[in-house]
Amino acid sequence: MGVMICFSFGGGDDHPLSDRAYWDEHMRDSLHMPNGGAAVLVNILCLSGGRLAETESQKRMMVYLAEQNQTALGLGNVDLDIDCLPWDRAHFAEDKAFMLRVIEGARQKLGWETLCDRYEPNAERVKYYLDGYQVLMERMTEADIKDEVLTEWLDWHDPDEPPKCGFPKCSKHDAYIALYGCQVCMD
Ligand SMILES: [Zn+2]
Numbered sequence: 001m002g003v004m005i006c007f008s009f010g011g012g013d014d015h016p017l018s019d020r021a022y023w024d025e026h027m028r029d030s031l032h033m034p035n036g037g038a039a040v041l042v043n044i045l046c047l048s049g050g051r052l053a054e055t056e057s058q059k060r061m062m063v064y065l066a067e068q069n070q071t072a073l074g075l076g077n078v079d080l081d082i083d084c085l086p087w088d089r090a091h092f093a094e095d096k097a098f099m100l101r102v103i104e105g106a107r108q109k110l111g112w113e114t115l116c117d118r119y120e121p122n123a124e125r126v127k128y129y130l131d132g133y134q135v136l137m138e139r140m141t142e143a144d145i146k147d148e149v150l151t152e153w154l155d156w157h158d159p160d161e162p163p164k165c166g167f168p169k170c171s172k173h174d175a176y177i178a179l180y181g182c183q184v185c186m187d
């Protein structure tokens with residue numbers, strides 16, 4: 001089945017399948033990729049963001065991405081829709097700029113030297129994924145933030161789990177570790 005990334009996980013609930021205009025808008029710019037492609041996209045975003053995140057809200061974004069680990073959750077069972085990220089309204093503008101820098105860093109192969117003993121991401125595929133992810137990321141506005149996404153995500157974690165235990169990193173990949181470990185090591 002693969003993984004589909006949309007701008008918004010939101011809708012659906014109160015929109016009948018026959019509402020074509022709604023679904024056309026919901027699916028606009030959506031990015032389809034094989035499961036392995038989604039793992040690669042998360043790998044390179046984690047490598048880039050591990051080197052670029054400075055603030056707590058930025059590190060939370062990277063922990064969220066590292067949780068999208070198909071080895072832990074099952075193939076295809078990840079949620080990369082843009083408004084599923086734990087956006088913090090108080091830091092929205094700087095955090096959106098940060099996410100765009102993470103994407104650009106991935107284009108510049110930030111941290112890829114740590115992958116050398118595993119694989120070399122396919123340049124053409126990576127460009128397609130990053131370009132598509134960037135188009136979706138650029139659509140995000142403060143008005144799209146659903147505050148409960150952040151609060152529910154934080155509530156779901158125990159105090160001794162990332163993102164509540166001081167943002168540990170993988171010593172090999174310099175990526176932020178999530179509940180299940182380092183996504184780059186595992187997936
Ligand atoms: Zn690692």
